[in-house]
Amino acid sequence: MATLSPLLRGYDQVILDLDGCVWLGDDAVEGSVEAIAALRKARKPVAFATNNSWHSGEEHVTKLWRLGVQASVGDVVTVGGALSHLLAETRSGRTAFVIGSQVTHDHVVGAGLRVLNGTDLASRASVVVVSGSDRFGYDDLRVAALAARRGGDLVATGRDPTMPRPDGPWPGTGALLAAVETASGRTATIVGKPQPQLFYTALDRLGAGRTLVIGDRLDTDVAGAAAAGLDAALVNSGDPAANGGPSAEGPRPVAIGDNLAAIVLGS
Numbered sequence: 001m002a003t004l005s006p007l008l009r010g011y012d013q014v015i016l017d018l019d020g021c022v023w024l025g026d027d028a029v030e031g032s033v034e035a036i037a038a039l040r041k042a043r044k045p046v047a048f049a050t051n052n053s054w055h056s057g058e059e060h061v062t063k064l065w066r067l068g069v070q071a072s073v074g075d076v077v078t079v080g081g082a083l084s085h086l087l088a089e090t091r092s093g094r095t096a097f098v099i100g101s102q103v104t105h106d107h108v109v110g111a112g113l114r115v116l117n118g119t120d121l122a123s124r125a126s127v128v129v130v131s132g133s134d135r136f137g138y139d140d141l142r143v144a145a146l147a148a149r150r151g152g153d154l155v156a157t158g159r160d161p162t163m164p165r166p167d168g169p170w171p172g173t174g175a176l177l178a179a180v181e182t183a184s185g186r187t188a189t190i191v192g193k194p195q196p197q198l199f200y201t202a203l204d205r206l207g208a209g210r211t212l213v214i215g216d217r218l219d220t221d222v223a224g225a226a227a228a229g230l231d232a233a234l235v236n237s238g239d240p241a242a243n244g245g246p247s248a249e250g251p252r253p254v255a256i257g258d259n260l261a262a263i264v265l266g267s
Contacts, residue, residue, distance in 0.1 A: 002038045005266030007233070007255055012209030013045040014264075015202045015230070018060065019052050020164035020216035020238020021260055027166070028067045029237045031261025036069050038265060045209075047202040049077045051158040051192040051220060053131035053173065054101045057081060077202045079157045079192035080107045083129070086155070086191055087111035097122050097147050099140050099176060100131035104157070123147050130180055130188065131157040132173040141176070145183035154180065158192040160220055164238035193224035200228060214263055218243045218250055226251035233263045 008014070016022055022032045039046050048071070050060065057076045064071040084107040087096075092112030098105050108115055108129055116122040123146040130144065148154045156177045162169035177188055192198060193215075203211065213230050215221020216238030225232035234243065234253040237260070257263040 002034060002265045002267070004038060004042050004044075005264060007266075008039070008042075008044065008212070008264050010210070011044065011212040011231075013047075013206045013211050014039055015047050015049050015199060015206070015211060015213045015225075016260070017213075017215035017217075017221050018048055018050040021214060021221075021235055022048070022069070023063070023067060024164055024237065025166045028069075029235075029259050031259055031265070031267065033068045035261045035264035045206050047075055047077060047206050049193070049198040049202050049213075051079045051160055051173070051198075052163070053079050053083070053104050053157040053192075054133070056103045056106075059103075074205060077198050077205070079131075079198065080104060082197050082201065083107050083131070083155070083157055083191045084111045087113060087127070087129075091127050091153065094126045095121070095124075096127040096129055097125035097143055097152070098129045098131075099136050099144055099180075100129060100133050100157075101135075104129065104131045104133075124150060124152075126152050128152045128154045128180070129156070130154070130173065130177045132163065133176070136176070141179050141183065144180045148180060148184035148186045154184065154186045154188040156188040156190055158220065159190060160217065162239050162242055164216065169239040169242065193220040194227055196224055196228035199224060199230060203228075212254075214260060216240075218253070222251050222253050233257065235259050235263060 088111040096113040159174040160172040161174040163172040213225035213232040233255040
């Protein structure tokens with residue numbers, strides 16, 4: 001069994017991003033499964049925190065198991081869960097228009113909102129939710145912008161402009177949100193990283209201990225860790241061009257590596 005790098009020996013537990021860090025598309029990033037196994041062998045608890053709103057926590061767990069990583073639903077903190085919690089606490093009983101996957105629609109309904117998609121009243125929804133989706137059209141952007149401009153609360157799961165995929169970065173939630181914000185003149189409330197809530201939830205599940213966050217984006221993973229008062233390491237296995245190089249502004253990682261194995265195992 002591989003031994004941990006000197007960096008990881010100084011931390012009690014780890015919070016990992018998923019897309020671009022543990023996997024790319026349907027396949028594990030090289031060495032990531034072995035790195036997670038080494039963390040667990042060394043009794044370093046691991047949690048996963050993701051801005052991916054396309055899939056449920058259960059679906060993420062199924063994928064982890066398929067790739068060879070044992071995990072439970074309690075190990076995975078999703079932006080969809082955080083969205084559901086925020087809406088239930090602050091906007092339950094209101095109407096909503098949603099750009100997002102079926103999982104996001106289910107979270108909004110589960111939070112007690114009435115989704116108006118497909119109705120004549122959609123452009124007058126009092127809450128507009130934007131999350132990642134590959135099933136939307138111009139009409140969705142038009143209705144979302146109209147509803148937001150008319151005073152609807154604009155809420156988004158993140159600003160990630162891209163999502164890492166094997167053939168290169170695809171448009172992310174931030175790309176869709178930019179269109180809605182530009183057309184409506186409104187600025188969204190962001191639920192996921194770089195807001196610290198996902199990390200706070202992960203810490204609640206992990207317990208006390210010196211924690212290292214490992215992710216593939218400066219603007220979400222590293223910045224979100226800093227907002228939560230945590231150290232972060234950056235991997236280049238996602239979309240390294242998005243991180244702006246050494247001169248990029250914002251919080252700096254404690255280490256940079258080609259992939260998760262390079263950070264965890266020093267390989």
